Amino acid sequence: xxxxxxxxxxxxxxxxxxxxxxxxxxxxxxxxxxxxxxxxxxxxxxxxxxxxxxxxxxxxxxxxxxxxxxxxxxxxxxxxxxxxxxxxxxxxxxxxxxxxxxxxxxxxxxxxxxxxxxxxxxxxxxxxxxxxxxxxxxxxxxxxxxxxxxxxxxxxxxxxxxxxxxxxxxxxxxxxxxxx
Amino acid sequence: xxxxxxxxxxxxxxxxxxxxxxxxxxxxxxxxxxxxxxxxxxxxxxxxxxxxxxxxxxxxxxxxxxxxxxxxxxxxxxxxxxxxxxxxxxxxxxxxxxxxxxxxxxxxxxxxxxxxxxxxxxxxxxxxxxxxxxxxxxxxxxxxxxxxxxxxxxxxxxxxxxxxxxxxxxxxxxxxxxxxxxxxxxxxxxxxxxxxxxxxxxxxxxxxxxxxxxxxxxxxxxxxxxxxxxxxxxxxxxxxxxxxxxxxxxxxxxxxxxxxxxxxxxxxxxxxxxxxxxxxxxxxxxxxxxxxxxxxxxxxxxxxxxxxxxxxxxxxxxxxxxxxxxxxxxxxxxxxxxxxxxxxxxxxxxxxxxxxxxxxxxxxxxxxxxxxxxxxxxxxxxxxxxxxxxxxxxxxxxxxxxxxxxxxxxxxxxxxxxxxxxxxxxxxxxxxxxxxxxxxxxxxxxxxxxxxxxxxxxxxxxxxxxxxxxxxxxxxxxxxxxxxxxxxxxxxxxxxxxxxxxxxxxxxxxxxxxxxxxxxxxxxxxxxxxxxxxxxxxxxxxxxxxxxxxxxxxxxxxxxxxxxxxxxxxxxxxxxxxxxxxxxxxxxxxxxxxxxxxxxxxxxxxxxxxxxxxxxxxxxxxxxxxxxxxxxxxxxxxxxxxxxxxxxxxxxxxxxxxxxxxxxxxxxxxxxxxxxxxxxxxxxxxxxxxxx
Numbered sequence: 001x002x003x004x005x006x007x008x009x010x011x012x013x014x015x016x017x018x019x020x021x022x023x024x025x026x027x028x029x030x031x032x033x034x035x036x037x038x039x040x041x042x043x044x045x046x047x048x049x050x051x052x053x054x055x056x057x058x059x060x061x062x063x064x065x066x067x068x069x070x071x072x073x074x075x076x077x078x079x080x081x082x083x084x085x086x087x088x089x090x091x092x093x094x095x096x097x098x099x100x101x102x103x104x105x106x107x108x109x110x111x112x113x114x115x116x117x118x119x120x121x122x123x124x125x126x127x128x129x130x131x132x133x134x135x136x137x138x139x140x141x142x143x144x145x146x147x148x149x150x151x152x153x154x155x156x157x158x159x160x161x162x163x164x165x166x167x168x169x170x171x172x173x174x175x176x177x178x179x180x
Numbered sequence: 181x182x183x184x185x186x187x188x189x190x191x192x193x194x195x196x197x198x199x200x201x202x203x204x205x206x207x208x209x210x211x212x213x214x215x216x217x218x219x220x221x222x223x224x225x226x227x228x229x230x231x232x233x234x235x236x237x238x239x240x241x242x243x244x245x246x247x248x249x250x251x252x253x254x255x256x257x258x259x260x261x262x263x264x265x266x267x268x269x270x271x272x273x274x275x276x277x278x279x280x281x282x283x284x285x286x287x288x289x290x291x292x293x294x295x296x297x298x299x300x301x302x303x304x305x306x307x308x309x310x311x312x313x314x315x316x317x318x319x320x321x322x323x324x325x326x327x328x329x330x331x332x333x334x335x336x337x338x339x340x341x342x343x344x345x346x347x348x349x350x351x352x353x354x355x356x357x358x359x360x361x362x363x364x365x366x367x368x369x370x371x372x373x374x375x376x377x378x379x380x381x382x383x384x385x386x387x388x389x390x391x392x393x394x395x396x397x398x399x400x401x402x403x404x405x406x407x408x409x410x411x412x413x414x415x416x417x418x419x420x421x422x423x424x425x426x427x428x429x430x431x432x433x434x435x436x437x438x439x440x441x442x443x444x445x446x447x448x449x450x451x452x453x454x455x456x457x458x459x460x461x462x463x464x465x466x467x468x469x470x471x472x473x474x475x476x477x478x479x480x481x482x483x484x485x486x487x488x489x490x491x492x493x494x495x496x497x498x499x500x501x502x503x504x505x506x507x508x509x510x511x512x513x514x515x516x517x518x519x520x521x522x523x524x525x526x527x528x529x530x531x532x533x534x535x536x537x538x539x540x541x542x543x544x545x546x547x548x549x550x551x552x553x554x555x556x557x558x559x560x561x562x563x564x565x566x567x568x569x570x571x572x573x574x575x576x577x578x579x580x581x582x583x584x585x586x587x588x589x590x591x592x593x594x595x596x597x598x599x600x601x602x603x604x605x606x607x608x609x610x611x612x613x614x615x616x617x618x619x620x621x622x623x624x625x626x627x628x629x630x631x632x633x634x635x636x637x638x639x640x641x642x643x644x645x646x647x648x649x650x651x652x653x654x655x656x657x658x659x660x661x662x663x664x665x666x667x668x669x670x671x672x673x674x675x676x677x678x679x680x681x682x683x684x685x686x687x688x689x690x691x692x693x694x695x696x697x698x699x700x701x702x703x704x705x706x707x708x709x710x711x712x713x714x715x716x717x718x719x720x721x722x723x724x725x726x727x728x729x730x731x732x733x734x735x736x737x738x739x740x741x742x743x744x745x746x747x748x749x750x751x752x753x754x755x756x757x758x759x760x761x762x763x764x765x766x767x768x769x770x771x772x773x774x775x776x777x778x779x780x781x782x783x784x785x786x787x788x789x790x791x792x793x794x795x796x797x798x799x800x801x802x803x804x805x806x807x808x809x810x811x812x813x814x815x816x817x818x819x820x821x822x823x824x825x826x827x828x829x830x831x832x833x834x835x836x837x838x839x840x841x842x843x844x845x846x847x848x849x850x851x852x853x854x855x856x857x858x859x860x861x862x863x864x865x866x867x868x869x870x871x872x
Contacts, residue, residue, distance in 0.1 A: 027550060035559075039566045042600050043573060050574070050596025054589035072591055086812040087733050087821055127731050129794065129811050129823070143593065156593075 052143060057097035057121045060146055072143045073152070074098060075121060076112035077159075079136025091125040095140050095152075105139065113137045123152045133159035183248050186236035186327040187343055190277070193229035193284070194317040196222040201310035208303035208400075216303050220291060223306050226313060227288040230281040237274060237326055241267055246357035249341045250274050250326040256361035258761045262374075267364050269377045272498060272513075273326035280316050282378070283385035287313060290389045290414060298410045304396035312388050315520050323512050330357060366762070366788045376432050380425030380452060384490045386418025387455060390462075391487035391528075394480055398531040403476065403540050408466050411483075415466070416848035419459050420841060426452060427837035435796065440729060440807055440825035442833065445597040450575040451496035454568050455489040461564035462486055468554045471620060473544030475558070477536055482561075484528040489568070491521040496576075545621075551628055556615040563607045570600045602655075606662050609717060612710055613666040616673060635668035651726065659721040667714035670707040677704070697846055705847025712840025715832050722804075722829025729825050731811070736818040739772065743826070746806065747772040750820055751780075753813060763787040767810050767820055771799050783810040783822065802835075804828045 052072035060066050060073055075095025082093040096118040102108035112118050113136060123142060134140075134157075144154035200223035207215030237250065241264045246252040254267040254274065269275040287309040295302055320326070328341040331349035340346065390411040397407035429449065430442035443449060462482040468475045499514030535541050545554075574592040582590035617631040642664050643657060674696070681692035697704045734740045734750040741747045752768035765785040771778050781797030799806040805827040813820035 028555075031550065035562060039562075039570075039604075042603060043570050046570070046574070046596045046600035047578060047592060049599050050592040050594070051578070051590050052593055054591060070593075072593075087814070087819060089731050089811065089821060127823075129809075 056100075057095060057119050060152070061097075061119050061121055061150075066146050067148060068145055070143070070145055072141065073121075074139060074141050076109045076118075077134060077136060077138045077140050078113050078120070081122075082134060084130045086130070089127045089129070091128050091130060091134075092122065093134065093140075094120050094122050095142075096120050098139070106137075109137045109139055121152050122150065123154050125154045125157060128157070131157060131159055182236045182240045182243075182245055183327045183329055183343075186233045186240075187325075189229045189232040189236065190317065190321050190325075190327065193226045193233065193280070194314060194321050196225045196229060197284075197310045197314035197317055200226070201307045201314055204303040204306040204310070208307075219303065219306055219310075220295065223291055223310050224288050226310075226317075227281075227284040230277070230284045230317070233327075234268070234277060234281045237277060238265065238268055241265070244354070244358065246354050246361050247329045247351055248326070249328045249330055252330065252357055252361045254362065254364050256363035257358050258759070259363055260759055263364050263369055263760070266374045269381075270364050273320070273324045275377060275381075276316065276320045276324050276498070276513075277326050278378070279381050279385060280313065280320055282381050283313050283316060283388055286382075286386050286389055286414070286418075287392075290392070294393075294410050298393070298406060300402050301393055301396040301400060301407060301410065304399040305392040308395040308399075309388050309392040312391075312524070315516075319513050319516060323516070363760070366786065366791055366793055369760070376425060376428035379421050379428055383418055383420075383422025383425045384452075384455065384494060386414065386421055387459065387487050387490050389414040389418070390483050394483040395528060395531065398480065398528075398535050401535075401540070403535065405470055405473075408469055408479065412463075412466060412470075413848050413850070415459065415463055415483075416844060419456070419463060420844040420848065422452075422456050422459065423837070423840055423844070426456060427834065427840075431834060434830075436793065440727070440796075440809075440823070440827065441723075442830070445574070445594050447575040448497050450571050451493035454572060455486050455493055457564050457568040457571070458482060458486045458489050461561040461568075464557050464564075465561050468557050472554055474554060476541040476543060477532065478561070480532050480535075480541065484525065484532065485568075488521065488525045488528070491517070491524060495521055551618055551625060553615060553618040553620050556611055556618050560608070560611045560615060563604055563611065567601060567604045567608070570604065571597070574600065602659070605717070606659065609662040609666045609714075612713070613662070613669045616669060616707070616710075632669075635665055635672050638668045638672075639664040653725060656721055656725045659725070660718065663714050663717040663721065666717075667711060670710040670714070674704060674707055701849060702847050705843050705845070705849075708843025708846055709840050710843075712836045712838070712843055715836030715839055717836070719829045719832030719834075719836060723827045723833070726828045727825060729823070731821065731823050733819055733821045736820075742824055745773055746826070747775075748808070748822070748824065750822075753815065753820065758786075761788075765810070765813070767797075767813065767822075769797065769808060769822070771806055779806070781806070781808060783808045785810055785812075800831055802829075802831055805830045 052070060055066070055071050055073040057073065057075045060071065076098050078094045078096055082091075084091050096112040096115065097120075098108050098112045099118075100108075102111065123140070138159045141158040142152060142154040143156035144152055146152050200219045202219075203215050203222065204219035207213070207217075207219055237248075239245075240248050240251050241255055242261065244251070244255070244257065246255075250271065250273045254270045255264055259267065263270075267274065269278045287306075290309070291302065291306060294305075298305070325343055328343050330339060330352055331342055331346055332339045332352050333349050335348075339352075340349070342349075345351070393407040393411045393414075397403055429452070433444070434440075434442040462479065465475050465482060466479055469479050495514065495517040499517060532541075574596045578592050579589050613635065614628065614632070617628055619627075639661060643661055646652060646660060647657070674693070677696045678689060678692040681687050681696060682689060685692075687695065697708075728743065730742065732740050732742070732748070734748060736750055736753065739747050739749040749770040749772060750767065751770055754766050754768075756764045756766065758764055763786075765787065766782050767784065769781050769783065771781060779799035781799055783797035784795050786793040786795055794809045794811070797808050797810075805825070807825040807827055809823040809825075811821040811823055
């Protein structure tokens, strides 16, 4: 059964606003604008405080504009440079500039990590555990500041490993069956 | 066989949902009752059909059918039975199927329970709900099919996943596949992960019901409060599950991810928080339309925005486009999801603008006073929406806009969220304290002030005690102040209500409290929810502002002083093997408080071969969590490095969550189930008085 509890439609009910109503509306308008202004200011100031440019190693190395600035940058990890002092929680490794001419991230990372000519940047992290994905040719996304000694002092480290995104297959096991 | 059963059931559910969506609309347009009923029956059939598909996959997981690609990818012969069940939602394909089942459960429930009372709205409601369900079943069937099997070519040795046997390909034997099976992602082997995803899914998909009814109201022209009455409880249920999902997600992160926190402002976490914020605004503002016939356009917008945020959150989690510990791997579902999000949002906005332009959504009252309850509720909505916009901007807006228009990606770090959200949360708590004391239409400032005297005095007294007993900062003082005020308002209101009953009817206090809640579930359930949010707020302030973190290297048998109160003694190291094959490296530590042994904890490293997890050892009290992670150890030197966190009040976050859930249960519990003697006398609703 359809419920027949219909409300009287409000369409067409128009009242001429009185002076009191107009001043009330003005109050709401001013109050609303003030609140809106405060929220916009809050978001704007937060944006300028928290903004981190996403840069490459080439952008940062040798560019004094970024000295001491909080930046976010990406590079390819060079496996042989990874040194972890487990007792002091100190992690050192070097990243190389990732060239932009490759569509495939895995190829770009491979080229970057194995090209001796690529721009390199040493990285230091303190009070840290050694991340599982920190390995040769992994993509490191770092947040931190570039010191005057040319070392990047990272406070955050995110790692991407292209092979992790490739779908696994049973691979050789099926071949074994085939041979068997 | 199981794969075939699953495939057939999934295909039939897809056909049924498309059929139901199309026939419901055509039946309604042509006033053909039989077609509408046929559409309804088809939509009801999707639930058992998807149930069959899920059960088929579950049996395949339990009976180790590794020929099914999904089973092979999320379990292996070492996986315990318990995790075989949870593996159902352990990866994209299975979780999408499970998602479809939960959505069909909600749609079937809504059709079953609302068919008679909301007959006029049902055809379009079914159409919108089924269109959404058909989309997700379609994704599962065509792009992320969990019933695909492994096939191999005997000559070339090529292998592939396909639903049906490609020409010349054969099925490998189960034994061979078992040897190479993946096993469940170690991060998902945790109690929180068993119920966190289902709760979050229920919260997400549950909003399809309010969305369906709202769209039906716009499409059919029945723009009275019928759609709100029909969906209020559904919205509350969805909100309840979403809250539960968020809290459990926080708990999982706290226990498993090993960084001493529960909320990292990660984009995927934020994506799940957005529908909660918009949904909370909706749950509040809907009361204004019911009581005062106002905010009709705004409520429609909010319900649309909530579902839109759900779809966006689903895209963020499932597309793999956004890098996060919470997201699934990169997947082909990204573009279709983005397209569906855009299309559904556009349809909703166009319908809303169309009805608005026709003048059919005009409010029945004007805002009267700055301190009226409706004004304060609108302010509350502004704050929730501001939080949603600010979090969306920080997580997705700024990176996308900067990349599109500035040629570089600018991301906003935790600093952004810590700068922008605290003032907005503070405003939310202030309104939570003031709004319940205000009256509809207009409130005199002096009356409101009088009502606030007692809660304010209690707040000041509590703050004074806290300042004397614990370390305090100005920010914490303000934070605790607004949170306590909101809490005391809710408590004082409950006590006043019960006291009135004790005096007038001579009831005992427990009796008066139970009857108070029974007679006005919505109001007092709401206060209970507020109390839960207050307790969560106290936990968040304590654990954020006063968290202490340190890294210590301790020799075996030695005691290390952590702060003035606590010390840690490194007692033992042992290595063992768990049933699922992981190697456990367990340290035993004694926690000493002022020299007294108070607890033994066992932080450990779980070595899964391909990855290691740091599982914290924690001593939990209401005052704090003493949370220790084993970073690394040197057995020969007898040394181990630990990361120690002291998280004050963090357990209030979980306790607050429980109170919030209890409050939502009370507010959403069907009135018919509450004993009759607890019912409040029925007042004629205002809208009924206007019946022509």
